[in-house]
Amino acid sequence: MVMQDQSPKPEIVIMGEASEGALAQARNCRIEAEAMLLMADNHQGYGMPVGGVAVYTDRIAPAGVGFDIGCGNKAVRTDLTLADIKGRLALLADEMYAQLAFGVGQANKTRVEDALFDDPLWQTSPFLRASGDLKATARAQLGSIGAGNHYVNVFADEGERIWVGVHFGSRSLGHAIASHFMKQAGDKPNAMDAAPKTLPVKSALGRDYIACMQLAGRYAYAGRDWACDRVVEILGGEIVEEVHNHHNFAWHEEHDGQNYWVVRKGATPAFPGQRGFVGASMGGVSVILQGVDSAQSRGLYYSTVHGAGRVMSRSAAAGRRRRVKRQATRKDGRVVNVTEWVQSGGQVDFPSVQKELARQGIILRGSGADEAPEVYKDLDKVLEAHAGTVEVLHRLRPLIVCMAA
Template identity: 50%
Template sequence: MRFEDGIPVFGQHDAQTLGQLRDVASRAERAALMADGHFGYIMPVGGVAAYRDKVSVAGVGFDIACGNAAIRTDLTLEDIQPHLEAIAEEIASSISFGLGRTNRADDAPVDHPLFEDAAWEAIPGKAERKALREKARAQLGTVGLGNHYVDVFADEAERIWVGVHFGSRGLGHTIASGFMALSQNRPWGSRGAEVEALLDLNSELGKAYWTLMNLAGRYAYVGREWVARKVVQILGGRELELVHNHHNFAWKETHGGEEYIVVRKGATPAFPGQKSFVGGSMGDDAVILQGTVNAAPETRALQEAALFSTIHGAGRVMSRRQALGKIDRKTGKVLRPGQVTEGAMRKWLKQKGVILRGGGLDESPHVYRRLPEVLEAQGQTVEVLHTLRPLIVVMAGANEFDPYKD
């Protein structure tokens, strides 16, 4: 760890990312950047910022409560090894990726008590409230696009885990967009300028956002746990342990005796003993971590500097456009070739023994850092409890449309 203009920074980052971090830090009380960080929207992914009685709409982001959940099952690799291809097909057909609920699963918790929560009243306008609630109900338990996934892993003892990564879907995106507009005195549903939008939690607007952010957090938890447990059911196993955490969220916390609103954007809470599931890429190991317990004084100082935060993944080193290149949508002509080829991605997965369903070149292992290197850069602030080897990775297809993105 080093300091950039007094800001704790783990790992190596480009000038654009560090500049974005400095900009955020200029309005925050404290800030830090994790080793998987990269340039983001207003605030760098991997960034952590602490405010007094304020929350950053752009900091929490448009995928409010994006996070990871992992379940350790009672199964072993020997139990499922002969059926991996069939299991991959069953997951792909039973869980919704990209297109909404077009799968065979009809038991998603669309009547969950959270849909009757008083928090919905914080959405301005009766018609807007009804529309958003129904959209949220319709998509609960769907995974979406991009780097969101369902994985089946084996750990160092050949025990089977299920891992998922996604957030609050269109609910979170609509809340973030709405408050970005409201913060600029624009109507809900309109497009505002790209700003951080710091909301005072003592104001009516800030209170309303905080209420709805937490509603989106509950919604994401329900969705991830339903999907993960659905996959455990497909495997024919039982749940023995659940590790679950957000990495796009804000929390009320005390650091150094002072109370802050801590915003983590692509960063995971890692207080001593707090567990988290952190993925690598479709062709790399994942890990179960915990914040280091009984750390030595120098390590404890690093934990405190990081605001007890850690990485949320391996971190991108290549944009989606760089990976895919540029193609004329009308003619299909390649205007600029991408840096990743289908052959290279398939070769990597074959060598790792990973069965992939869906997934585009923009999610190839080539576009990510290597997780062990990122973990090394975080020092002894976290400790690895389990290393998870991917067996099956299921994602949205490269050309799938997501009607719940907006």
């Protein structure tokens, strides 16, 4: 199902439905973009909606790509079957959680070497050259997972074959690059509803941003490669097939004989025959899909969803933590000022979620109420809106889910 938003400029293409918040952000992006599209997993983001695709001729929007440059999904099929690991799932989950680094600002527990750290761009880029210890931080974090909705999962497909899937991006490196160039472009910090500012791609700033963005993309790919390799090693198998895509990135592409910069934020490229791994919630079935050629897929600039899409904010799901100051009387009778953290109630009963996942046989390590299955749309319904533009090749049911606590 395709909806169209009637506006003074050519319409915004909306796959499925869109919230008013996401649509308002899309209208802001449309001010400078040649075309603006919303995939069916769309929801509000910072500046540009998640699930958004903005198409530019000679400009690029750092806020469109977002803070987690190169965030994406990788899935690998192993030579293992469920019978090979079924009796060891809990032990394997413990080993994965012990060996991989989850959480905000965490460094990898294993030092990962990669040729990208020898790239001359670290010295020739005005931003990177002046970025202090960013390279050292990036080196330490390569292969770490981060927090939020980032994960490392083990799946079984319809043939009981074992897959490993990961979702994360460029960590502190990407955030630093995005923050700098968004500021240079004129974006306000964490502006939810302001139109993303753009940079001319041929300007010095535009060229530097593109080069840094592409380096962050290589960094994200290298991290996901390492994580998949490490998990497959823990499982005791070998990789026989790989599917790998960014979904927070800008690509220089040709469409209908013209070249464009296509910014996909929470959207996956899906050219004909190009495969993608799209994750659902921690309790839902994920998919391996591929793009197909059709008039509709061409109209989407060969783009599709990156996940199921949120329907509940993190604060609504988990509640909010706030500082509360009060006075307390010590044992010696003195009255002192103390500060405590108070958690307000959220809408998700996470202990019940944990019990239900355990009942389904899903081994969960980490996570919290803000990532519970009910905060996401149903992936199958989301994909229905993209019928005729992609086809599902494999359905992956979760066996092990590891996320930051």
